[in-house]
Amino acid sequence: MTEESCERHASKLQVLETLLANQKFQNKLEEHLQAIRHSKQKNLEIQRRINALCQQDEKILYLPIPEKKQEHHFGPPFFVDKNGSVPPDNEDTIKNLNNPPPFPKSRRWSHAERNTLRTAIRERNMRIIAEKNMAEGCPFDLVTKYKDSIILSESKGLADDLPELAKKYLPNRTPAECFIQWINNDHPLINKESWSQEESKKLQMLVKGRKSVNWQQIALELGNTRNAISCFKEWKRQSIPRRKWTxxxxxxxxxxxxxxxxxxxxxxxxxxxxxxxxxxxxxxxxxxSPIRKTGRWSAKEDELLKQAVLLHGPKNWVKLQQYVPGRTDVQCRERWKNVLDSSIKKDRWLPEEDEKLLQFVNEFGKNQWSRISKELNNGRTDNQCRRRYLQLNKKRPRQRREKTQLLTKSPQPQQPII
Missing domain, CATH: 1.10.10.60 (Homeodomain-like)
Known part of the structure; x- marks a missing residue:
């Protein structure tokens, strides 16, 4: 093949490639034109609907709409009109519903880190108190006689000293992390006891009717050394309604x-x-959880639970469940309380026990099985009491039916022959 023929062949290939590229561009343009036509048609439809609404009677169109009472809750939707309507989900919202966006992972404070932070703040506060005592003419070593609760409660100027403390004692934590952990969790004056019903009711009364809530002020008005974040968590726990999981x-x-x-x-x-x-x-x-187990307990699981209770006692079921893989704390507690506990009485129920059971049910009600079990005080569990009561209720109608049948089948007295 000559050089001239090669050039002609190469030029033909270039022409073909150019034609193919042109065809691709035309197809792409056609796709965009179709999208534009679709959007134009949609726009025209919206305009038609708006014109139809505008032509309606003004009295009907502009009737005042009664305001609906807004239910305050925590979380989205954040944009709600006075009728309770929310905007439709856009593409990003639909995408996030199918694939939740990643959030930065927070690192849990370990026991060693919390002790290190406590030690650092204690040494810092001891130095400040000692300098204050010296300035007032008190002995230098007087600070060693103070209780830890008094030493650790000193927080004045702590935020300014935390950068140096964090760099020296906790290089893997930022000063902000140390400050938040200490003020919100580890400060000795923070009340960490369980919330009582009276406290929860008082918290609800303090928050009720406020358009904007200052949780620091709420904590001060509550007056029981709760911090702001604890008050917010308790309020959120109460305000979110319990509903079934879909x-x-x-x-x-x-x-x-x-x-x-x-x-x-x-x-x-x-x-x-x-x-x-x-x-x-x-x-x-x-x-x-895929590791959660249901159904009958095996002999091996019963033995593991017995050994765990023998080591730690029948109290902390969250800890005991770790010894029985796949079983929850509730399952472990129910298995021990109703089956494995050696103090459980498993003999046949005596007539005297049945009488007391019925007496306590009439006195306390049918749903107070735990209290009835305590009142019986004979080794019967609340579950046993409930099952026995159901058995007795089944026997009563049957006994009445049998008695009625005997009366109907009994021979009638013969009339005397005259």
Whole structure:
């Protein structure tokens, strides 16, 4: 093949490539034109609907709409009009519903880190108190006689000294992390006891009717050394209504746990509108966890639970469940209380026990089985009392039916023959 023929062949290939590229561009332009036509048609339809609304009677169009009472809750939707309507989900919202966006993982404070922070603040406060005593003419070593609660409660100027303390004692933590952990969790004056009903009611009364809530002020008005974040958590726990988990929420929870792990429940809760980290934890551990076991207990599981109770006692069931893989704390407690506990009485019920059981049911009601078990005080569990009561209720109608049948079948007295 000559050089001239080669050039002609190469030019033909270039022409073909150019034609193919041109065809691709034409197809792309056609796609864009179709999209424009579709948008134009949609726009025309919207204009037609707007014109139809404008032509309606003004009295009908502008009737005052009664305001609906807004239910305050924590979480989205954040944009709600006075009728309670929310805007439709856009593309980003739909995408986030199917694939939750990643959130930065927070590192849990270990026991060693908290002790190190406590030691650093204690040494810092002892130095400040000692310098203050010296300035007032008091002995230098007087600070050694103070209680730790008094030494650690000193917080004046702590935020300014934390950068140096964090760099020296906790290089893997920022000063802000140290300050938040100390002020919100580890300060000795923080009240960490369980919330009583009276406290919860008072908290609700303080928050009720306020358009904007200053949680620091709420904590001060509550007057029981609760901090602001503790008050907010308790209010949020009460304000979020209890509702059943849907299948969609279960699927979302499974995806969120696979993304964040089983230790980051606050990040998991961010994927939901109105679910707390505690609710997500309970739903996962009690229902959805793949390692959770249901059904009959094996002899090996019973033996593991017995050994765990022997080591730690029948109290901390969250700790005891770790010795029986796949079983929850509730399952372990029920298995021990109703089956494995040696103090359980498993003999046949005596007539005297039945009489007392019926007497206590009439006195306390049918749903007070735990109290009835305590009143009997004969080794019968609340579950045994409930089952025995149901058995007795089944026997009563049968006995009445049998008695009625005997009366109807009994021979009638013969009339005397005259």
């Amino acid at each position: 299948k969609e929420e279960d699927q979302k929870l499974i995806r969120a746990v696979s993304m964040y792990g089983e230790g980051n429940w606050q990040q998991v809760a961010h994927c939901f509108d109105n679910r707390t980290g505690q609710q997500c934890l309970h739903r996962w551990t009690k229902t959805l």
